[in-house]
Amino acid sequence: MLTVEAGLILAALWPMAAAILAPLVQRLLGRYSAWLLALVPTAIFIYFLSLVGSVAENGALAARIAWIPSMGLDLAFRLDGLSLAFALAISGIGAMIVLYSGAYLQGHPHLGRFLGFILAFMGAMLGLVLADTMLVLLAFWELTSVASFLLIGFDHARQAARRGAIQALVVTNIGGLALLIAVILMQRVGGSATVSGLAPLGADPIYPVIFICICLAAFTKSAQFPLHFWLPNAMEAPTPVSAFLHSATMVMGGVYLLARLNPVLGGTEAWTLTLTIFGGVTLIWGAFWACRQTDLKQMLAQTTIASLGLLVMLIGIGSEAAITGMIVYFLAHALYKAGLFLVVGAIDHETGTRDLNGLAGLSEHMPLTFIAAAIAGLSMLGVPATLGFFAKEEMYLAFEGGDWSQLLAFGTLVIGNALLGGIGLTVGLRPFLGAERATPRAPHEAPVAMLVGPLLLAAGGIALALNIEWLAEVLIGPATNAVGPFAVALHLSPLPDFTDPLFFASVLTWVLGVVVFMRLDLLRRAMRRIESGFGWTFDKGFDTLMFGLIRFSGAVTRFLHHGRLELYLVLVFSALALALLGPVLSLDGLAALWPAADLGGWSSAIGGVALRPYEWAVVALAVVGLVAVVIAPSRLAAVLLLGIQGTALALLFLLFGAPDLAFTQFMVEILSVVILALVVARLPLDHHDHRPFEDWARDGTIAIVCGAGVSLLLLVVLSGTLDPRLGDFFIETSVPVAHGANIVNVILVDYRGFDTLGEISVVLAAGIAIVTLFRGRAKPAGASSA
Amino acid sequence: MNTVIFRTVTPLIVAIMLVFSVYVCLRGHNEPGGGFIGGLIAAAATAVYGMSAGVAAVRKALVADPLALAGFGVFIAIVSGLMSLFTGSPFMTSIWLYLDLGEAVVPLSTPMLFDIGVYFTVFGTLSAVVLSLEHPGNGEDL
Numbered sequence: 001m002l003t004v005e006a007g008l009i010l011a012a013l014w015p016m017a018a019a020i021l022a023p024l025v026q027r028l029l030g031r032y033s034a035w036l037l038a039l040v041p042t043a044i045f046i047y048f049l050s051l052v053g054s055v056a057e058n059g060a061l062a063a064r065i066a067w068i069p070s071m072g073l074d075l076a077f078r079l080d081g082l083s084l085a086f087a088l089a090i091s092g093i094g095a096m097i098v099l100y101s102g103a104y105l106q107g108h109p110h111l112g113r114f115l116g117f118i119l120a121f122m123g124a125m126l127g128l129v130l131a132d133t134m135l136v137l138l139a140f141w142e143l144t145s146v147a148s149f150l151l152i153g154f155d156h157a158r159q160a161a162r163r164g165a166i167q168a169l170v171v172t173n174i175g176g177l178a179l180l181i182a183v184i185l186m187q188r189v190g191g192s193a194t195v196s197g198l199a200p201l202g203a204d205p206i207y208p209v210i211f212i213c214i215c216l217a218a219f220t221k222s223a224q225f226p227l228h229f230w231l232p233n234a235m236e237a238p239t240p241v242s243a244f245l246h247s248a249t250m251v252m253g254g255v256y257l258l259a260r261l262n263p264v265l266g267g268t269e270a271w272t273l274t275l276t277i278f279g280g281v282t283l284i285w286g287a288f289w290a291c292r293q294t295d296l297k298q299m300l301a302q303t304t305i306a307s308l309g310l311l312v313m314l315i316g317i318g319s320e321a322a323i324t325g326m327i328v329y330f331l332a333h334a335l336y337k338a339g340l341f342l343v344v345g346a347i348d349h350e351t352g353t354r355d356l357n358g359l360a361g362l363s364e365h366m367p368l369t370f371i372a373a374a375i376a377g378l379s380m381l382g383v384p385a386t387l388g389f390f391a392k393e394e395m396y397l398a399f400e401g402g403d404w405s406q407l408l409a410f411g412t413l414v415i416g417n418a419l420l421g422g423i424g425l426t427v428g429l430r431p432f433l434g435a436e437r438a439t440p441r442a443p444h445e446a447p448v449a450m451l452v453g454p455l456l457l458a459a460g461g462i463a464l465a466l467n468i469e470w471l472a473e474v475l476i477g478p479a480t481n482a483v484g485p486f487a488v489a490l491h492l493s494p495l496p497d498f499t500d501p502l503f504f505a506s507v508l509t510w511v512l513g514v515v516v517f518m519r520l521d522l523l524r525r526a527m528r529r530i531e532s533g534f535g536w537t538f539d540k541g542f543d544t545l546m547f548g549l550i551r552f553s554g555a556v557t558r559f560l561h562h563g564r565l566e567l568y569l570v571l572v573f574s575a576l577a578l579a580l581l582g583p584v585l586s587l588d589g590l591a592a593l594w595p596a597a598d599l600g601g602w603s604s605a606i607g608g609v610a611l612r613p614y615e616w617a618v619v620a621l622a623v624v625g626l627v628a629v630v631i632a633p634s635r636l637a638a639v640l641l642l643g644i645q646g647t648a649l650a651l652l653f654l655l656f657g658a659p660d661l662a663f664t665q666f667m668v669e670i671l672s673v674v675i676l677a678l679v680v681a682r683l684p685l686d687h688h689d690h691r692p693f694e695d696w697a698r699d700g701t702i703a704i705v706c707g708a709g710v711s712l713l714l715l716v717v718l719s720g721t722l723d724p725r726l727g728d729f730f731i732e733t734s735v736p737v738a739h740g741a742n743i744v745n746v747i748l749v750d751y752r753g754f755d756t757l758g759e760i761s762v763v764l765a766a767g768i769a770i771v772t773l774f775r776g777r778a779k780p781a782g783a784s785s786a
Numbered sequence: 787m788n789t790v791i792f793r794t795v796t797p798l799i800v801a802i803m804l805v806f807s808v809y810v811c812l813r814g815h816n817e818p819g820g821g822f823i824g825g826l827i828a829a830a831a832t833a834v835y836g837m838s839a840g841v842a843a844v845r846k847a848l849v850a851d852p853l854a855l856a857g858f859g860v861f862i863a864i865v866s867g868l869m870s871l872f873t874g875s876p877f878m879t880s881i882w883l884y885l886d887l888g889e890a891v892v893p894l895s896t897p898m899l900f901d902i903g904v905y906f907t908v909f910g911t912l913s914a915v916v917l918s919l920e921h922p923g924n925g926e927d928l
Contacts, residue, residue: 659818663810667826671912674833678919739882739893741816748820749897749904753878756900757863760907764856767911771853774918 004051005063008077008130011044011087012140015094015123019116026112034102034449037115041094041122048087055084056474059481060196062132076194078132081478085327086129086256088475089334090249092460094122096453097244100342103449104240104349114154118244121147125249129256132194134183141179141221141257144250145172151245152237164233167542171230175220175254182213186264195260202268211265214257215274222254222308225282229538232301239345242297247304248338252330255311259326259483266318266484275316280412282309287419291520292527296344296354296427300337303380303423306416307333310395317398317409320486325395327479332379332387332461339376339457340427343369346450347431352440356426361436365443370432372454377428379461381421381513382506387465392417392509396502410505417509422516429517566695573702580709584716615655622648634687636680643673660744796838803831811905812898821901825908832913836920844917852913859906866899 018040026033055061060080067075079087098118105111124143131137145168153165185206190198201207218224223231234246245251258275265271286306293299307329314326346369347362348354363370379386399410445451464471480486516523531537584590611619625644632638646669653662691699730743730751740746748756804827811824832852836844848855870879878896885892 660820660823663818663823664826667823667830670830671826671833671916674830675916675919678916682919738880738897739815739895740897742814742818742820745814745820745901746897748822749815749901750880753867753897753900756904757860757867757878760863760904761860763907763911764853764860767853767856767914771914771918774921 012127019120022116023112045091076132082482179217218254243341279313321397329391359431375458380424418512421513821904829912856910863903
């Protein structure tokens with residue numbers, strides 16, 4: 001038996017390892033690879049199943065490995081009821097998805113890669129629900145986004161798939177960034193790196209910031225209105241992906257995050273109101289929009305949005321019944337929605353269409369698929385003996401009072417559930433009943449690998465519903481306890497209670513659901529009319545935003561990056577002049593240079609400069625160099641004459657006791673003259689300066705201001721007293737501690753070695769950039785000269 | 787540039803410069819010099835050699851691509867910093883080793899290794915820049 005530590009960590013890492021091996025396995029085993037790879041999630045599922053008892057008993061299992069002990073950061077994993085419910089759903093459905101994908105994409109050249117992506121996603125998702133350290137949670141959160149991007153864009157030759165992938169990545173990454181901010185803030189304020197170590201933060205002054213960031217993260221991931229638009233486009237992915245990521249698991253990440261943080265952030269008015277309102281709007285929006293679609297997959301996508309809204313709403317309400325309802329609904333939804341998606345995939349695969357109006361009478365050809373679809377559809381409506389029934393009962397129990405807001409929320413739930421039920425019936429029954437219609441392909445039953453999933457999911461839903469008391473004890477209770485401090489009273493009974501007035505709410509839901517089922521065409525026409533009257537969708541809004549962003553960055557680039565060298569130089573040196581003079585003038589630095597009262601101080605200062613004759617000669621050399629550069633007849637000559645000044649400066653360094661500096665100055669001077677001369681020779685420049693007077697005056701002014709700025713700054717610095725502590729320290733310690741007599745070198749390679757390391761990296765990077773620039777330019781020339 | 791005198795003298799000058807650059811680099815810890823100056827001298831030698839003998843000859847003489855030498859320099863510098871991991875001290879803690887060769891004691895140290903890394907980086911980067919500027923094919927279309 002594995003230790004819990006090893007088990008929990010392996011659960012997240014094993015799928016990753018399998019993901020890396022998947023393409024290889026696929027190449028070796030061909031069509032049977034999926035059967036082998038499905039063993040990985042199956043084993044993980046069984047492992048989690050074996051932990052059910054001890055989690056129910058102990059509340060939570062924890063594992064921890066030291067990661068960065070000096071910063072108090074550990075890799076902490078924790079398995080409580082909530083994590084367990086998610087982990088079971090992820091691994092259980094994951095096993096079926098892997099199996100299903102093998103058949104669904106049979107013969108696809110990139111099947112191995114696809115299975116790898118799916119397994120990698122599963123590892124990320126398991127890591128997400130198991131992680132206790134918030135940074136680890138964040139990392140897995142982002143990994144699920146990346147996996148989702150890869151899977152949506154799997155069919156990358158199609159533009160729609162690429163667009164859907166990018167859209168999903170952009171939207172969920174905004175949430176990821178928000179989560180990063182929230183994690184940092186919670187770690188700071190809450191004083192704990194793990195979720196389980198956080199105390200409630202509701203009263204903290206920066207609670208609103210954390211709350212908004214968490215909401216943004218959860219709402220983007222879980223497609224809450226108005227950030228829901230990416231989810232329908234994510235349906236460009238192959239159907240098993242839609243079933244797994246964009247219905248049963250990944251999009252539940254946001255719901256999981258909210259549920260996980262409910263003890264920390266929940267209970268405030270902002271929390272209740274925000275989640276209930278956004279969840280409610282999302283529920284109604286998604287449910288109505290589902291009626292508008294005729295593509296079965298799009299209908300399911302919209303109902304997924306609605307279901308996510310429902311879950312968020314229940315977390316917002318936050319009472320014991322609501323949270324219990326949330327957990328049951330999550331399980332029920334995972335089972336029936338994944339099942340329905342897989343059924344739709346099978347229909348699409350075997351008939352060549354998934355248009356609602358083009359399908360009828362398939363029950364004869366696909367009887368097993370029909371059974372699975374019908375059970376899933378009924379569970380979605382919430383009839384007795386399905387898990388959906390209990391989910392609905394529980395959430396209705398959350399309402400007791402007659403407060404108008406309670407009634408509104410209750411009405412929202414009933415209408416939402418009825419619409420979802422109607423859609424469930426439509427998807428589950430409509431394609432299979434009635435007179436048969438011609439389809440692009442002759443319909444026949446799906447292969448075994450594609451039947452196992454839907455049938456097991458349907459059977460699982462019924463089995464769990466029949467053993468609801470057991471389920472409540474081992475899973476729903478512990479999961480609810482993980483979200484809120486409830487002493488869960490088990491009020492789930494397998495039989496409907498006819499005396500309870502809430503039962504009639506259920507009946508009302510069923511009736512309305514059947515009405516929706518019967519009159520769906522009417523509803524769809526109405527929705528289409530509303531949509532065409534509106535003329536604007538969030539999807540289009542996203543495009544407008546993205547293209548606006550591209551246009552904006554294009555405009556900024558064109559403004560800054562205009563390609564005129566002389567203007568770049570003007571900008572750079574103007575900024576330099578500003579940086580030099582700004583501080584000196586604004587901080588009143590010139591006062592130190594100003595003569596005290598009479599001008600006598602100046603004359604003595606000048607008189608005090610006692611230079612030897614040969615030192616004066618060097619100064620004169622520098623002046624000669626300056627004049628020579630300014631009056632040089634050609635550009636090349638100017639560059640070469642620049643060397644005179646540099647040499648004079650190097651001599652000054654040498655004379656005043658800085659041999660290292662002089663040495664370097666000499667070499668830099670030589671090399672820069674060589675390089676500049678080469679550049680001038682290469683550039684298609686006139687040999688002579690033909691600038692108009694105003695340009696000449698502008699450049700001259702900037703040059704003089706820069707020069708004056710450097711001089712002034714140096715004078716101001718030297719007029720103050722220098723703090724000798726640092727110099728003394730180096731003089732004292734250089735030989736005994738650093739074993740070097742040349743202090744300049746010791747500072748470079750030892751005391752401040754880290755700085756030097758950074759500098760040489762920059763030197764290397766600059767060299768690569770320069771060489772690349774020349775090579776890029778040289779290509780056409782090289783081609784012509786060759 | 788391509789006078790007979792220049793071409794004749796260049797190999798001599800270049801050889802002296804290269805030897806001197808190594809000397810300057812190695813003595814840098816106690817006397818004026820160091821990896822940075824040494825690298826500059828060596829790069830200047832490359833530039834001179836390139837002017838007289840042509841870029842192809844320099845590249846052939848260097849064997850390795852100058853940018854690769856620069857990358858090697860950064861690599862050595864990092865490795866010299868990582869050495870301290872073996873003694874359990876923080877990154878870039880210096881380690882000294884005094885080799886007693888009988889007649890003289892040769893001090894070896896990680897800062898020296900680091901300085902050699904600086905030498906290679908400066909030498910490689912500047913040589914790469916100079917050589918790509920000196921390359922006759924380059925810039926004709928500019």
